[in-house]
Amino acid sequence: MGYTGIILVDKPRGPTSHQVAAWVGKMLKSDVGHSGTLDPMVSGVLVVMLGKAVRLAPLLLQHEKEYVACMRLHADIPRERVEEVVKQFTGRVYQRPPRRSAVKRALRIRVIYRIELIDMQDRLVLLKIRCEAGTYIRSVCVHIGNVLGCGGQMIELRRTKSGGFSCDEAHTLHEIRDAVELKDEAALSAMILPPEQAIGDIPKIVIRDKAAKAVANGAMLAGVGAISVEKFSRGQSVALITQSGKLIALAESLFDSDKIDCGKPGLIARSTRVFATPNSVT
Template sequence: MSYTGVLLVDKPRGPSSHQVAAWVGDMLKSEVGHSGTLDPMVSGVLVVMLGKAVRLAPLLLLHEKEYVACLRLHADIPREHVEAAVKEFTGRVYQRPPRRSAVKRALRIRVIHRIELLDMQDRLVLIRVRCEAGTYIRSLCVHIGRILGCGSQMIELRRTKSGGFSVENTHTLHEVRDAVENGDEEKILSMILPPEEAIADIPKLIVRPSAADAVSHGAVLAGVGVIRCDKFVRGQSVAVVTEEGRLVALAQGLRDSEKFVCGEPGLIARSTRVFLSPTRSNKQY
């Protein structure tokens, strides 16, 4: 059986994200991809895409992330000083990828939406960070130590959320393996989320069946085929879905939503990733 959807894996420490995704692909005999690479010694939410859901990668890679990190200070610092230093990193921050990173060490700007001190014992500090994709938590931990004037380093990191996907909804590799070895198809299907779960936070264009079929054949979506839509601007990523909530395609808006009327002529969006099979039958994927 070929699977399409999203499997949330609780990545263990040790293997790389690529290895974990490859193991899932081997077990489920499916094409796979993953969004948001985790270093080998980092654990937590790894979003593994199966089958046609691999086409969701450009969208999922942009998801905000949440982490819980433990860092060690190199000197004894009062808790109130640490709390004050941590709060300074809310907002836009400048970062350079760590030396061990595989990407070019160019200076970049990332946004930290929320950061809080969860606990502190002696020189060990536990923080939770909600941040823009591509934020280096290891670098953040080093910079906190610099602000405090004592130095610090990250010693443990766990991703707790990726977009709207939480670690509470993940499955271990052992769970996947057991379901496969037991031939428990119902269990396997219960672990795989439909592609629609990944588009909860982007604008949607609800389209007629004829428009859905046209888009699946590569046509540019016109206003006559749109029943209703969320607010979006030109160039923004949108999801084209049926009235039943099935994902037809990811697309790029060609006009601001305020500049057209649903049901009237005019090109609205151009698909970038198509999920609906190009047929007028009831087959969806």
């Protein structure tokens, strides 16, 4: 029987993200997906979704990312000058995906929330970058080198965070394989996180168990089934959860939260991805 949930994998350099996810799926006998592709020679946290948790992909793909990058400059530049230029890359930046990228090389805008110079030795520069999903760190390094006037390139990259998930919480492929081969259910249970772990930042509607069963059957959510709502806008993605915190579905809100009267008639949300089955709601 396959598993449902999220497992954080410390992807090694070499294989593709798709290969890593496929290996995990084969070991755990589960359907899999992953959020945020890492190039083959990039390591770090890869969020692998198992079973019905694959439906979380649109949400997880939007997570902010954090990287540690090693950049090599093509000339000797004073550290003070490098720090000055690096700070200029905070905020909205224009990017065109690198030639080796699998996506269309159209000009795009991405946001860098924080970038800092951690260390510098000769022409090697170590950077920590917190950025919007879809940011190409290789392009950031090239652009920093261009502004410095000497040129530069990324030579190594590691993803340290994806959303609230850190590489410190991730497991190697060997650790997962050992737990499977030893049939260590306790270890596997500790590795596989429930889908609820992925919805920390999304607004929530707490619903009654009767409404949860109806939603699990494909029904839209009515106000009579809602117990409480967090702040959100019409059309925003929300999580429908039970009082015990079980994730039932992701949904699109039909009204602003301040226009919703809990316990009153009228439809308030339309499910977009259902995770629970009617029998799993108690």
